[in-house]
Amino acid sequence: METKIRILLYEDNRDLREGMTFLLQATPGLQLIGAFPDTSNLEMQIPGLKPDVVLMDIDMPGRTGIEATPVVKALRPETQVLMLTVFEDEDRIFQAIRNGASGYLLKRTPPTEIIAAIHDVHRGGSPMTSSIARRVLHFFQQEQPVAKMKDYDLSPRELEILKSLVKGYSYKLIADEHFISIDTVRSHIRHIYEKLQVNSKTEAVLKALKERIV
Amino acid sequence: METKIRILLYEDNRDLREGMTFLLQATPGLQLIGAFPDTSNLEMQIPGLKPDVVLMDIDMPGRTGIEATPVVKALRPETQVLMLTVFEDEDRIFQAIRNGASGYLLKRTPPTEIIAAIHDVHRGGSPMTSSIARRVLHFFQQEQPVAKMKDYDLSPRELEILKSLVKGYSYKLIADEHFISIDTVRSHIRHIYEKLQVNSKTEAVLKALKERIV
DNA sequence: GCCATTCTCATCCATTTGGGTGATGAAATA
DNA sequence: TATTTCATCACCCAAATGGATGAGAATGGC
Known part of the structure; x- marks a missing residue:
């Protein structure tokens, strides 16, 4: 030494x-x-x-x-x-x-x-x-009960939109980002809400983060 | 043995x-x-x-x-x-x-x-x-650069409101929760947005979570 | 007492968002 | 082939949200 x-x-x-x-x-x-x-x-x-x-x-x-x-x-x-x-x-x-x-x-x-x-x-x-x-x-x-984690059955497109939501984007921004109309975005989001059992952007984002669906 | x-x-x-x-x-x-x-x-x-x-x-x-x-x-x-x-x-x-x-x-x-x-x-x-x-x-x-973390100078009330936002509450719900009018809630939230430099609920929630101001 | 801040509430207005309904074409599945 | 799912778009409407502006009451500090 x-x-x-x-x-x-x-x-x-x-x-x-x-x-x-x-x-x-x-x-x-x-x-x-x-x-x-x-x-x-x-x-x-x-x-x-x-x-x-x-x-x-x-x-x-x-x-x-x-x-x-x-x-x-x-x-x-x-x-x-x-x-x-x-x-x-x-x-x-x-x-x-x-x-x-x-x-x-x-x-x-x-x-x-x-x-x-x-x-x-x-x-x-x-x-x-x-x-x-x-x-x-x-x-x-000790993390999440990943095993039991429902995947909520989101379609690929819905998952993308959800990711954009988690980025804090507005409908309009998301529409631009994906080159689709704002009504299509709204349509996807409605489906996402239904599947996640929420009814606002914030709730969806929180749920997505908490259950790291994103 | x-x-x-x-x-x-x-x-x-x-x-x-x-x-x-x-x-x-x-x-x-x-x-x-x-x-x-x-x-x-x-x-x-x-x-x-x-x-x-x-x-x-x-x-x-x-x-x-x-x-x-x-x-x-x-x-x-x-x-x-x-x-x-x-x-x-x-x-x-x-x-x-x-x-x-x-x-x-x-x-x-x-x-x-x-x-x-x-x-x-x-x-x-x-x-x-x-x-x-x-x-x-x-x-x-390796966590956060806590040191550089700005506290954004939120007042006590604003912090409470922000916490409610992070719970995913709507303006109305927050008003009920704190026994104040919805316009007061809006007023606080506007101040929060200004201080956090954001301009939507989702952005505020994300920022609050990311920088764990909550 | 004066000032700054905070908390409260309000009004007006435009935009965003949430929800209902429906429709079309493509793709995958039964 | 028939059916279902997906992704796309549209129109309507009501509620929620964001932004501008102002204002009164309470508090604490100077």
């Missing part, structure tokens, strides 16, 4: 902080450049210490780890934030991820895996426990 | 299939109950063999692993599908995930980790390599 990975630790629990400090200092290839019980001085510490990886607890007094993460990313985008916490609820996981966290580990993860995860996140990976990963995947899967 | 994990393998490459077969048969706690070069007989094999975990290659002749996955989940929802493939592009990853895969490993993953992943997915985790995980997280993060 050429140069050590520069690590910053934010953890309010003193025992845990000191334990992690010991672990990190004892590990070759890693360099702990700071360990703090809160994020109140982020704005000084991040630009000053230039960490490669920040280990972030979630539940801290003052600014939580979730709130601090986007600040870190804003101050120094190349810094990787690794959440290290006891919380496993989807809300916090997603908030952390949306805020720019690159990894999400539970504190009960064995030390060797935490070390591995630090290297991992520094290499551009996103380490996470598989239970966290399951929740993330679940998010993608 | 009380009872062995029942595993089905779908992999068209003969060498890989035989290699995996050897690995799985040599591992205590696992029971390979079938290994097939294609998914043409899924409909018989899944209900007949009742696998706990299916190892699924993506690129197979006939029905691909991505297409086969939802079929597996439909035939036997409790079966966990673990993608095992060489492809690492976001498209395929997301297709697989959306189709119900519970894990996603690259074939170059070391055998011991594959074994661990099988146990993992069977326990309800979602093993994935951290590079895959990074891509998944990236999907959440």
Whole structure:
């Protein structure tokens, strides 16, 4: 390893902080450049210490780890934030991820895996426990009851017209777009409304979007 | 371990299939109950063999692993599908995930980790390599340029009206909903249009949704 | 007190939209 | 071949919508 990975630790629990400090200092290839019980001085510490990886607890007094993460990313985008916490609820996981966290580990993860995860996140990976990963995947899967999704039996032409509606076009515009008369457009739209069981442009557009018929 | 994990393998490459077969048969706690070069007989094999975990290659002749996955989940929802493939592009990853895969490993993953992943997915985790995980997280993060988002300076009342518009309501309905006259509704909506720079209900609704002002 | 904003309501007018009805020719299907 | 579906267009009418303009009451800030 050429140069050590520069690590910053934010953890309010003193025992845990000191334990992690010991672990990190004892590990070759890693360099702990700071360990703090809160994020109140982020704005000084991040630009000053230039960490490669920040280990972030979630539940801290003052600014939580979730709130601090986007600040870190804003101050120094190349810094990787690794959440290290006891919380496993989807809300916090997603908030952390949306805020720019690159990894999400539970504190009960064995030390060797935490070390591995630090290297991992520094290499551009996103380490996470598989239970966290399951929740993330679940998010993608829980989607629509696509299977039961009625296709509403729209004709090809009706589908095109519906797409134009979803673009926010007026009847006249749609007519021009498709080189047909406005009455033909109206005719198609009437059929679309009937099939979708709606009776206005807005409702049709909303339904089309919500059930992604478009 | 009380009872062995029942595993089905779908992999068209003969060498890989035989290699995996050897690995799985040599591992205590696992029971390979079938290994097939294609998914043409899924409909018989899944209900007949009742696998706990299916190892699924993506690129197979006939029905691909991505297409086969939802079929597996439909035939036997409790079966966990673990993608095992060489492809690492976001498209395929997301297709697989959306189709119900519970894990996603690259074939170059070391055998011991594959074994661990099988146990993992069977326990309800979602093993994935951290590079895959990074891509998944990236999907959440790439979102909107929230920062640049103008708030359009809508008044509280206008925002409420806009929300009603997004519900697909007509002027009359909105008037009733808020106990105001229809002309007042029209007045608010005109102001909304002006601020959002649109000139129809549909456009306003689309803009509100797209920029999630609602 | 004065000013800006917001919320309210109104009137007038033109355009758009929704709904009813019907018709024609082409294409696909039974 | 007969029937059905699709795409096209038309005419009528009523309701909804969009745009211009104005105006009174309430609120909050300066």
